[in-house]
Amino acid sequence: MPHLIKYLMRTGVFWLSLFVTTWLLSHYSFQIYKALDARWIIRYPKKYQLNFDDSISSLLNWLVDVANFGLFTFRELTRAIAWVIEIPYQFLRNLLIEGFQTGLGDAAVQIAPSLSWIAVIGIVVTIGHYARDWALAALTCICFLYLAVFGQWDSAMVTLASVLVAVPIGAVGGLVLGILAYRAVWVERLLRPILDLMQTVPVFAYLVPILILFGFGPVAALVATVIYAMPPMIRVTIVALRGTPEELLEAGRMMGATPRQMTWKVLVPVATPTLMVGVNQVIMLTLNMVIIASMIGAGGLGFDVLASLRKLDIGGGIEAGLAIVVMAIALDRTSQAFSERRMEHQRTGNVLQRHPWSTTVLLVVVVTFILGLVIPAVQSYPDAWKISTGAFWSNAIEWINVNFFDTLEVIKTALLKGILLPVKKFFSGIPWLWGVVVTGLISWRVAGWKLGLAAILMMGFIAASGLWGKAMVTLYLCGVSVFIAVLVGTPLGIWAAQKPGAGRVILGLMDTLQTLPSFVYLIPVVMLFRVGDFSAMIAVVLYALAPAVRYAAHGIREVPLQLLEAGQMAGCTPRQLLWRVKIPMATPQLLLGLNQTIMLALSMLVITALVGTRDLGQEVYIALTKANAGQGIVAGLSVAFIAIVADRIMHALSDNQKQRLSL
Numbered sequence: 320m321p322h323l324i325k326y327l328m329r330t331g332v333f334w335l336s337l338f339v340t341t342w343l344l345s346h347y348s349f350q351i352y353k354a355l356d357a358r359w360i361i362r363y364p365k366k367y368q369l370n371f372d373d374s375i376s377s378l379l380n381w382l383v384d385v386a387n388f389g390l391f392t393f394r395e396l397t398r399a400i401a402w403v404i405e406i407p408y409q410f411l412r413n414l415l416i417e418g419f420q421t422g423l424g425d426a427a428v429q430i431a432p433s434l435s436w437i438a439v440i441g442i443v444v445t446i447g448h449y450a451r452d453w454a455l456a457a458l459t460c461i462c463f464l465y466l467a468v469f470g471q472w473d474s475a476m477v478t479l480a481s482v483l484v485a486v487p488i489g490a491v492g493g494l495v496l497g498i499l500a501y502r503a504v505w506v507e508r509l510l511r512p513i514l515d516l517m518q519t520v521p522v523f524a525y526l527v528p529i530l531i532l533f534g535f536g537p538v539a540a541l542v543a544t545v546i547y548a549m550p551p552m553i554r555v556t557i558v559a560l561r562g563t564p565e566e567l568l569e570a571g572r573m574m575g576a577t578p579r580q581m582t583w584k585v586l587v588p589v590a591t592p593t594l595m596v597g598v599n600q601v602i603m604l605t606l607n608m609v610i611i612a613s614m615i616g617a618g619g620l621g622f623d624v625l626a627s628l629r630k631l632d633i634g635g636g637i638e639a640g641l642a643i644v645v646m647a648i649a650l651d652r653t654s655q656a657f658s659e660r661r662m663e664h665q666r667t668g669n670v671l672q673r674h675p676w677s678t679t680v681l682l683v684v685v686v687t688f689i690l691g692l693v694i695p696a697v698q699s700y701p702d703a704w705k706i707s708t709g710a711f712w713s714n715a716i717e718w719i720n721v722n723f724f725d726t727l728e729v730i731k732t733a734l735l736k737g738i739l740l741p742v743k744k745f746f747s748g749i750p751w752l753w754g755v756v757v758t759g760l761i762s763w764r765v766a767g768w769k770l771g772l773a774a775i776l777m778m779g780f781i782a783a784s785g786l787w788g789k790a791m792v793t794l795y796l797c798g799v800s801v802f803i804a805v806l807v808g809t810p811l812g813i814w815a816a817q818k819p820g821a822g823r824v825i826l827g828l829m830d831t832l833q834t835l836p837s838f839v840y841l842i843p844v845v846m847l848f849r850v851g852d853f854s855a856m857i858a859v860v861l862y863a864l865a866p867a868v869r870y871a872a873h874g875i876r877e878v879p880l881q882l883l884e885a886g887q888m889a890g891c892t893p894r895q896l897l898w899r900v901k902i903p904m905a906t907p908q909l910l911l912g913l914n915q916t917i918m919l920a921l922s923m924l925v926i927t928a929l930v931g932t933r934d935l936g937q938e939v940y941i942a943l944t945k946a947n948a949g950q951g952i953v954a955g956l957s958v959a960f961i962a963i964v965a966d967r968i969m970h971a972l973s974d975n976q977k978q979r980l981s982l
Contacts, residue, residue, distance in 0.1 A: 363782045373949055375948055376948050376949035379531050379948045379949075401542070404488075405537075405538050415476040416476040419432075435687040436472060440467075442684075444459060444460045445676045450656035451659075459652070462648060463645075466645065468700070471638065474623050478617075478618075481537065481544065481619065486601055486605050489605060493555075496549075497555070497556020497560065515959075516959050517549075518551075519918070519963055520958065522607075523614075523926075523943050523951065525547055525608075526543050531946060543612050544608040544612055548601045552597040556590075559590035560587075560590055563585070596658045598658070602650050602654050603650070607837060610836045620642050621838065623642075624636055628841065628842070633717075633846050634711070634712040638709055647834040727847060727848065746792070755782060758775065759775035762774035762964060762967070762968060778960070780960060781960060786935060789934050792934040793924060797859075797920045800860050803860050808865075809912075811825055812872040813872070813897070813901075816872040829864070840858040841854075841930060850930040851932075854927070858926075862919055862923040866916050867916045871905070874907070874912075878901050882900055883900060907974075907976045910976060911970075911973050914966060917966075918966065925939055
C-alpha cells in the first residue's frame, strides 16, 4: 500500500484525483450534507470555534489600561516612543511646509518660514546630480516642479516629512538587526518566522493594534510604517553580509581586526551597494504605507486620495494619485542611483572646493529665504500660477464611460460569467475539512511532511476561526488574478528577453508599475468599472503583473550559452530553441515569478476591500473601522498563513525543478 501511494503521488494520477474529488465535493457538498445530516461537513461547528479575536482584544486593552513595568506603565512607554518620533517629524513639517512658530493657537507667532519651494527643488536637484548625473537631476526637478505647478505641494511635503522620518529609522533598525542575525545564528532563527509574518500580514492589519496602542494621528501612522518597511532591510542586510568575499574576511583577520572593526570597516563598506538596494525597498514600502496609513491620520497625499475615493471626486483623486506617482518615481530613481554609485576620490582644497554642491544648496536656501521675505512668490508657489487638471480628468473619465460603457460592460459581464463566477462557485463550495486535508496533501507531496503538517495547522486555524468562507473568496480572487497576470506577464517577459528593443519599453513600464503605491491602482479602476469583484481583479492584476514579467525575462536571459549553442548545432529552429531549451531551463525562475505574483496579489487584495470585496481583506478593513484589534489580527494572520503555505510550496517546486535540471 505505501508503494502504491508513492507511485500515485509521483504521477499525474495523484493531482488528477485530488482535483476531481475537490470538484465533486464542491458541487455536491450540499447534497452530501443532506444525505448524511452532518452540517459540520460544510461549516466548522460554531461551538468549537476559537475566540482568539476576543482574547487578543482583551490583551491589548490590558496593555493599554493596566500593564505596569514598575517605574512606568505600558501606556507611558508608547507615549514616550510617540514623543521621540514626533520631535523629528514635527521639525520636518515645520521645515518643509508649516514654518517655525512660538506660542499656541491664536497667540502663535511665526519666527521663521519654511524652506521655499525653490529651495526644496534645488536640494533634490543637487541630490540627483550627486547620486548620478544631470539627467537624474532634471528628472527629480520635473517631478517636484509638477507638485508645485499642479497644486499638490503642501500635501506632498507632509508625505515627504513622513518618509524622511520613517526611512532612517527603518533602514538603521533593519541594518542593526541584520548584523545581529549575521553574527548569531539563533537571532536569525528567531527573526525568520517573525519576518515571514511581517511580510505576509496585510497592511491594514498593522494599523489596527497600532491605532489602539498609539492613538489616531501621524505618529501612529509612522510607527506602522516603520514596522511594515523594516523586514526587507533585515533580509537584504543578511544576504549582503554573507556575500562578502572570503579573501577580504581573511585579510581583516590577518590584520587583527576586532569583530566590531570587521563589521564596520570590512563587511558594511563592501556590502554598501547591496545595502542601498535594501534602502530603496524601505523607501518604496514606506511611501506605500504612508499613503495607506492616511486612514489613521497620516495626512498628506494619501488622505487626498482617500477623501476623493469617498466623495467619488474623479479629478481630485487622479490629481493626487499622479502626485504620488511622480514622488515615487523621483524617490525610487534617486535611491537606485545611490545603490549603483561608485566611490569617488575625496576632493582637496578649501571648503568650497571640497563641498561645492553643499555650498550651492546653502546659498540657494539663504538667498530664497531673504527674497521670500520680500517676494511672496519665492517663498510659496503662487495660486495664480497653479494649474488644475481635475476638470480634465473628470471629463475624460465621463467621456470614456459615455462612449465605451457598453463595450466595458460586455467585457466585464463576459469575464464575470465565464471565469469569475464559476471559479467563485467552485471555491465557495469546498468543505472546510476537505480543503484542510487537500492543502496538507499537496504540501506533503511537494515539500515533505513538515510543511504538510504546518499547512494543516494553518488552514485549520482559518476554519476554526470561522473564516473559511472568506478565505475561499480570497483564494478565488487571488487565483483568477494570478492566472491572468501570469498569462499576460510571461509572454511579455519572454518577448522582452528575446527582443532588446521591446525589452527596454516593457521593463521600463514594469519599473513604473512597481513604483506606484497600491492605492493608486484603485482610482482608474473604480472610475471605469465601479465597485465589486471585477474591479478588484483588474487592480490586483495590474499590481501583480511586474514580477511575472521580470522573472520570465530574467529566466530566459540566464539560460547558459553552451546549451543554446548545443541546440543550434543540433539543428533547432528559433521556435524549437525557445520551447525545448529556454523555457524548460527557465522554469525555476518562472516558478519564483509565480510565487512573487501570488504574494503581491494577496497583499493587494486587502487594499481592494475598499472597492467592495467580501473576503478576508474586508474582515481586516471592518476591524480597522471598528478599531477591533482581535478581529483584524485574526483575519490578517489568516491571509498570512495562506501566503506562507503558497510561498513554501512555490519555493519547493522551484528547488525541485533546479535539481531536475542540475542547476
